[in-house]
Amino acid sequence: MLDDEAIGFSREVAIGEAELAQLPPRSGRTPEQQAAADQVHDRNRRLRVKFLRANVVEIYDRLTAQRTERPRLRELSLAAADAFPGLVPDEKQLTEELQHIQAAKEGREIDQGLFFREVLGNAATGDHLLETMRQPTERAVQLLPAFAESGEVRLDTVHVERRAGAAHLTVHNPDCLNAEDNELIHDMEIAVDLALLDEQVQVGVLRGSAMTHPRYLGKRVFSAGINLSKLHAGQISFVDFLLRRELGYIAKLAHGLFLGDDRPWQRSSAAKPWIAAVDTFAIGGGAQLLLVFDRVIAGADAYFSLPAAQEGIVPGAANLRLSRIAGPRLARQIILRGRKIWAPEPDARLLCDEVVDPRELDAAVEANVAMLSNPAVLANRRMLNFAEEPLAEFRSYMAEFAAEQSMRLYGGDVLDKVGGKWAG
CATH class of the missing domain: 3.90.226.10 (2-enoyl-CoA Hydratase; Chain A, domain 1)
Structure with missing residues (x-):
């Protein structure tokens, strides 16, 4: 069932990506072209959120071998891009974004924010990811x-x-x-x-x-x-x-x-x-x-x-x-x-x-x-921290933070500032 839904989802998102590919890079777009790009992103993000909300546990379990493996944030996101094309940016898209200043990026990190909002918003998947991120680093x-x-x-x-x-x-x-x-x-x-x-x-x-x-x-x-x-x-x-x-x-x-x-x-x-x-x-x-x-x-x-x-x-x-x-x-x-x-x-x-x-x-x-x-x-x-900040409360906050912060990075006011007084 998930595989069938994923194929249909990826096909629909690919239509929007093809439309984006016909436009100039963000820094060279006219206001009308940017408005068209915004419409594509809005349509595709609606598709992503709908697909995630219907399948987040199955998606996460697929990416973590039924929660027996513990990929960290970056690895989890890249695995999702491979397993479910169009769900989050892949490595090539992220590398392309790094070639630009913040104001000239396409804003694909917003899709990562939406992905992690749904993962963290679910108790089963979110708790597992929180535990993963609190394990010692290999280094x-x-x-x-x-x-x-x-x-x-x-x-x-x-x-x-x-x-x-x-x-x-x-x-x-x-x-x-x-x-x-x-x-x-x-x-x-x-x-x-x-x-x-x-x-x-x-x-x-x-x-x-x-x-x-x-x-x-x-x-x-x-x-x-x-x-x-x-x-x-x-x-x-x-x-x-x-x-x-x-x-x-x-x-x-x-x-x-x-x-x-x-x-x-x-x-x-x-x-x-x-x-x-x-x-x-x-x-x-x-x-x-x-x-x-x-x-x-x-x-x-x-x-x-x-x-x-x-x-x-x-x-x-x-x-x-x-x-x-x-x-x-x-x-x-x-x-x-x-x-x-x-x-x-x-x-x-x-x-x-x-x-x-x-x-x-x-x-x-x-x-x-x-x-x-x-x-x-x-x-x-330990008991003070348990009472003051239960992990379930922290997880819920971080779910909303993931989406809010990713969108703030590409807010018009932020882009105006990073292109102005913060540029030096």
Whole structure:
């Protein structure tokens, strides 16, 4: 039955693709031609959603050998493109998209967003995918023996060092103020995996490195959020960045590694408490990160901001977490209005635990490491996270996020910005 439906579906989508092929590339289209392309995409996306909603469990089971295999996001999407032509972009189409700046892309990542909305929206398929994304990466497993022995691993953008039972993760993307891009997300997940896998580590610590940027030369910075220049250049991936960061390393920070479902009486996850040390600022994605940390220490000269409305995109899972942590009024001020919160402000106490002289951050980190090394912290942290963010609630949010964020990437206001002030 599924095969028959898939053949008919692919045939109908192919009609629309043939119409698109007759049009010039997006950057060379007239307004009338772009309107025609939009109509084709609308028609084909209606077909995709209808097919997915009728068959999502069977489709997912086909792609995962009845849920006995665990392809990650990118692999799952490419497998879907092969098994069900027209459902999501194939590798050739994605490679073609990478040749263009964001404003000149066809917008095929929206189809990936629709696919993952349906997969994550179903409890059976969504729970399986969440577990898959919380498994250790192959690269971390390969690096673990060397890290366990030496206590140090240097990735391209993250340095991991074990000191006195704490894994210190230092982000090193200095020329762009530790802004996030595809490469940083990849390295961060490996680094978090190593901290969670190493039995000698009791606590994880995240901090930014010193900058080479002229304005902040020699000064530590926590994070400038998404790299807007790379977004303009079309080098920020929906799947490998925006979706992977939420379902990968940030989910691992919050909920731990998934260790398999063959442990009938033991916990199925490996989790540890985490400390964030904020120097200078935590903007956008950097501020989002703080919402899953157990302790946040900030220098007295630091600030926090989530300029989501100004950027035009959705700030990850901050919309899920910030209202719970800071209250709905403050959450709306920060997300919708772009309010900047300075560490000494009273409202900053809802976003961080301690504010110290910047010169005392090292000492504050060490004191907090000692406090969180208490074995009872793990059990209580697990129960707090279970109560505050049940995985079913997280899965439901991420299903809607997948579609919303993919469409925001190609919203007219976002494309105007990436073609203007973010281009440099």
